[in-house]
Amino acid sequence: MSEEPGKLTRRIFSPAMDSVHERFQQWANAAGLHFSVDALQNMKIRWRPPERALSAARETGGLLVIGSHLDTVRNAGRYDGPLGVVAALACVEQLQAWGTSLPFDLEVVGFSDEEGLRFQTAYLGSSFYAGLFRSEWLALRDDSGQTLAELLESRGTNPRQLLSRQTAPAGVLGYLELHLEQGPQLEELGIPLGVVSAIAAQTRARLRFVGKSGHAGTTPMSLRQDALCAAAEAILEIESLARASDGLRATVGQIRAEPGAGNVIPEVVEFSLDIRHEQDHCLTEALEKLKDAIERDCRLRRITVHWEILQQGKSVPMSPPLRRTLQQAAEGQQGPTPMIPSGAGHDAAIMARLCPVGMLFVRCREGLSHHPDEWVSPQDIEVGVTALLDAILAVRSSPPDKTHP
Ligand code: HGY
Ligand code: MN
Ligand code: MN
Numbered sequence: 001m002s003e004e005p006g007k008l009t010r011r012i013f014s015p016a017m018d019s020v021h022e023r024f025q026q027w028a029n030a031a032g033l034h035f036s037v038d039a040l041q042n043m044k045i046r047w048r049p050p051e052r053a054l055s056a057a058r059e060t061g062g063l064l065v066i067g068s069h070l071d072t073v074r075n076a077g078r079y080d081g082p083l084g085v086v087a088a089l090a091c092v093e094q095l096q097a098w099g100t101s102l103p104f105d106l107e108v109v110g111f112s113d114e115e116g117l118r119f120q121t122a123y124l125g126s127s128f129y130a131g132l133f134r135s136e137w138l139a140l141r142d143d144s145g146q147t148l149a150e151l152l153e154s155r156g157t158n159p160r161q162l163l164s165r166q167t168a169p170a171g172v173l174g175y176l177e178l179h180l181e182q183g184p185q186l187e188e189l190g191i192p193l194g195v196v197s198a199i200a201a202q203t204r205a206r207l208r209f210v211g212k213s214g215h216a217g218t219t220p221m222s223l224r225q226d227a228l229c230a231a232a233e234a235i236l237e238i239e240s241l242a243r244a245s246d247g248l249r250a251t252v253g254q255i256r257a258e259p260g261a262g263n264v265i266p267e268v269v270e271f272s273l274d275i276r277h278e279q280d281h282c283l284t285e286a287l288e289k290l291k292d293a294i295e296r297d298c299r300l301r302r303i304t305v306h307w308e309i310l311q312q313g314k315s316v317p318m319s320p321p322l323r324r325t326l327q328q329a330a331e332g333q334q335g336p337t338p339m340i341p342s343g344a345g346h347d348a349a350i351m352a353r354l355c356p357v358g359m360l361f362v363r364c365r366e367g368l369s370h371h372p373d374e375w376v377s378p379q380d381i382e383v384g385v386t387a388l389l390d391a392i393l394a395v396r397s398s399p400p401d402k403t404h405p
Pocket of ligand 1 (some may be wrong): 344
C-alpha cells in the first residue's frame with residue numbers, strides 16, 4: 001500500500017494510508033474491536049476486556065497503549081512501524097482468545113506521521129494523540145506547497161477546531177512499542193530481542209545557501225558566488241565532524257539547487273540536516289562547531305547561509321519500571337537481554353511526555369532499515385510478540401508508577 005509504484009512510500013493523509021486503515025478496520029471488525037481514526041489520521045483500535053465492559057468501574061484502571069507508526073520514509077522497508085502495530089493487534093487477539101481478564105483497556109495505535117516525510121517535522125501524529133500538537137505546525141508546507149491546514153480542510157477538518165479538540169486519552173498507564181532494531185547489535189550478539197534504554201537527542205534543520213547565479217561559460221572562477229560549491233563544502237564539513245566525534249551521527253538526505261540549470265551557476269541551495277547524539281550536550285556542541293565552520297567557509301566564498309531549525313528533541317530515557325518489565329519478559333524468551341540505546345527516533349519520545357514508555361527491539365537482518373531490503377525473521381517476530389504479551393500481563397500485576405515515567 002504505497003504512493004509510489006515499485007517502492008514503499010506512505011505519507012500521512014495519502015490514499016495509501018487510507019488503504020492501510022481499511023485493512024486494519026477489517027481485522028478490528030472481525031475481532032469485535034472498536035476502530036477509529038482521529039483528525040491527524042492516527043489509527044486507534046480499542047479493546048475493552050469483557051469484565052471491564054460489565055463492571056461499573058469501567059472508567060478506572062485506565063488504558064495501556066501499544067503500537068507504533070504506519071507512515072514510512074521514501075522507498076522504505078516493510079517493517080519499520082507496521083511491525084509494531086500488527087504485533088500489538090496480534091497481542092489483543094491472543095488475549096481475547098485466551099479470555100484473559102485485564103483491569104484496563106488496551107488501545108492499539110498506528111501513529112500517522114512518525115517519519116515526518118510529508119512536512120519534514122516528525123511526530124505530528126503522536127503529538128496530536130498526546131495533546132501536544134502546536135498551532136504553528138498548521139503552516140507547514142509539503143513539497144507541493146500545500147499547508148497542513150489546507151490538507152486538513154480538504155479532508156473536512158477545521159484546523160482551528162483541531163487544536164481545541166486535541167485531548168490526550170485519560171488514565172494512560174503506559175505505552176509499549178515493539179520495533180525492529182534498525183541496527184546491527186542484536187545480530188552481532190546472536191539474540192532476537194533487546195530493550196531500549198533511551199532514544200537519542202535529534203535535531204532536524206534546513207540550511208539555505210545564497211550566492212549569485214551567472215553564466216557557466218563566461219563567469220571566471222575567481223568571481224563566482226557558487227551556492228552549490230558552498231553547500232558541498234558544508235556537507236563534507238558535516239561528515240568529517242561526525243566521523244571525528246564519537247557517537248555523533250549526521251546526515252544530509254535532501255538537497256535542492258536553483259535555478260537548477262546545467263549552464264547556470266547555482267544561486268540558492270537548500271539541504272536538510274539530521275544530526276543526533278545520545279548525549280544532549282554533545283549534540284549542542286556539535287551544532288555550535290558546525291555553525292562556526294560553515295559560516296567561516298561561506299564568508300570566504302561571499303555566500304550567505306541561513307539555518308532553520310525544524311525540530312529539536314532531547315534524548316528520552318525509557319521508563320525504568322517498563323524497561324525492567326520488558327527485560328524480564330524478553331529474558332523469559334531468550335535469557336540475558338541487553339539494554340540498547342536507540343539512534344533512531346520513535347513515537348515513544350513523544351508518548352514519554354504523557355505516560356511511562358517502554359520499547360522492545362527485534363533483530364533485523366544486517367541492521368538494515370529505511371531500505372527496501374529491511375527484513376525481520378518470522379521466528380524473531382514470534383519471540384517478540386510473545387515477550388510483548390508477557391509484558392502486558394506483567395503490567396496487569398504491577399502497573400508502572402506514573403511518578404517514575
Ligand atoms: O528517523 C528516525 O530516526 C525514525 O525512523 N523516524
Ligand atoms: Mn520507526
Ligand atoms: Mn523510520
